[in-house]
Amino acid sequence: MQNLSAPEPFRLAATGPLAGTVSVPGDKSISHRALMLGALAIGTTRITGLLEGEDVLATAAALRAMGADIERTGAGEWTVHGVGVGGLLQPETALDMGNSGTSTRLLMGLVASHPITATFVGDASLSKRPMGRVIDPLSLMGASFMASPGGRLPLTMTGLCPAVPLEYTLPVASAQVKSALLLAGLNTPGQTVIIEPTPTRDHSERMLAGFGATLDIEETPEGRRITLHGEAELKPQTIIVPGDPSSAAFPMVAALIVPGSDVRITNIGINPTRAGLIEVLQAMGADITLENARTVGGEPVADLHVRHSPLTGIDVPPAIAPSMIDEFPILFVAAACAQGTTRTTGLEELRVKESDRLATMAKGLAAIGVKVEEQEDGLTIQGTGGDPLPGLGNSGTQIATKLDHRIAMSFAVAGLAARSPILIDDRRPVATSFPNFLALMTGLSAEIS
Template identity: 70%
Template sequence: MPPSLPAPIEISPRGALTGRVRVPGDKSISHRALMFAALAVGTSRIEGLLEGHDVLATAAALRAMGATIDRDDDGTGSGTWRVDGVGVGGLLQPEIALDMGNSGTSTRLLMGLIASHPITATFVGDASLSARPMARAIEPLARMGAAITASPGGRLPLMVRGLCPAIPINYTLPVASAQVKSAVLIAGLNTRGITRVVEPVATRDHSERMLTGFGAALTVEQTNHGRIISITGEAELAPQAITVPGDPSSAAFWLVAGSIVPGSDIRIANVGLNPTRTGLIAALRLMGADITEIDPRTVGGEPVADLRVRHAPLTAIEVPPDLAPSMIDEYPVLFVAAAFAAGHTLARGAHELRVKESDRIAAMLTALTACGVPCEEFPDGLAITGTAGEAIPGGATIATLLDHRVAMSMAVAGLHAARPVTIDDASPVATSYPGFFASLDRLTGDET
């Protein structure tokens, strides 16, 4: 996947955001839908798949290992993806290195996939991904018998040589991580016996829900020590028809934009409301945001609703740390909401932000400070003094550090700034939300 050229963009206030917007399919669910369909025997169909660079990297890797993955365009621009799987244990030796682009999810979950198959794969990625540590995934997969050779610091490029049969393990997550949990469970699919993961702190449960839907023998037990997820291999997965709900992490930008820009009234369609993903909504409501759920329903085993957000005065809070696992990707835009709240917001409990596409605590501290927002840094978050609804000073050029969420978060901040905010490189936005700026134009009536 060739790197994109830097694409700077200037964001100025455009007035109220109004109308209806549909966000891309959930990124976490899209990755898993492709992987589990590739391990099923038969043809699965996926509607609403996120067609960003991260998910397309997963599709390309699965094709390299034998799955047939095609997009059927229905003429409306919202095609159905068809996946002909190879079956658990049926992956082929890839002839090329697997290019993960900027996708940590692709990397960690596919490492789990390969760990219990008799194949060897080399993982490469862009500069941002290659700086991110993979040791948390390497450690349990090595216990299962995979031989993993990483670059210094446990980073990409790395090579995984799977073991078949692999060794079932009982593994307690040292840090809450849905990606590591999923990597171990995916490795367990082709491992004879029962593989168990203990979660002292619950993380997003898309893997558990979807694996059950595909027919895996998976159980979840709630204990005093946390959730115990057990999977029995060697599994046989049946093909499915999947509808991917809208990504709550993408909806987050409109929830904050609608809250901070005076006069705004936005309806966000078809948003996934899995309870392990709704921390931002809870935090914004604690701050006084006006967010209403409309037409709650279930789609593909996941709770879904439309969300209506209207401008409302926000008040600073101390963000409950127990919300962190359910909003870890939304902290950058929560920091933006705090910049417009009345008072001093303390948002901590998010150590994981240090090892995302960028160090998101440091990146957002630098960005907001450059825009005139008083901030204080902690190892696990920020304290931010807001404007009580007034425009922030703005006037800065933001170094996004190849991080799509930093880029979109600061674009939202620029919508209520006294001076324009320049995003130094908007191209990483395509990893998760290719249509973000087009949607912004529609909601502000700024289409050309």
């Protein structure tokens, strides 16, 4: 896991338009799930385009510790020799999740229906994140937990086999909680039913069906009802991971706010449950064209052609939040460069991410001269109307990222449209999701210092 003892400050600057064709790392959500379901299939699953960031590597290491044979055969190419549903083994040491909340919550679901005990540990940032929303329903399935105060890591859990099938309505929109329960249901007799009042990203459902699990999905007055038939037998697959839309968000917004820019981003997943940022930016006036639309491995994919555009502030509908929840930090940067006011609501979830993203973004935006108001569930941002952001001036201060990779990349992009430098306190958290972010940006003619 990353060593955060010695920060590495950095900044980006633009000396002219951004231009070029780039590809971003594989989708983080799909990469996690491909490894996990491959580990539960009997036979060999082959994955290409896997995101080789620290979060996904934490998932791979934990699955190895529980008996799966996982090996890297080339750049982004991995093979997983699975142990079968119910075949995970007792890990000999604690499972180090680094900074990855997705790894932690989904693997807790896997362990919940196995007769094993596992201890989850993480870095300082992850150890502040509450796990109660997963602990509560998994406890109803029979798993037992010894967690740190507030339901946080370090946490030790013991699964139950056979686990108790569950019908559960998600109290908050969370793809991680939904996925954890579906993974627990794979080794649980009978039917595990999850009711989702607000739709969230559906990668787990798509991939479970692809691996051979039986799912019934229906729309009801209460929401989306997902029924998983337990004691499944999963068949190995060949998985092609599309580019991560959450990573594509950074060069996309960079191209929109740097005058004269013209950028293509290839092979991006445009799953409707993940494409909210594109929809919102287009509503603000962004020139974003989807080209070469196609389906790869059951996921819709396209190339994005993005040109510099004057943006106009809007009221972002709260209903769209689940489809772009990780992209709000970079949307706030786009809003800061727009004409007029952008208002966001319904974003309480951002307070329990890698950092309190509402508070951290509000403080950072104010530091670089943006007019911003923080509410309990969102931010209201008054844009510059296309004028350069003021930046930090010569104060010598830095943007405090709170070890949050998306905060670091968002303010780095803001620096491309700033009158004076925007210095980020640490580049290393970026490696959790986008290891080649700086190389990609310099390839588009940005300058790093």
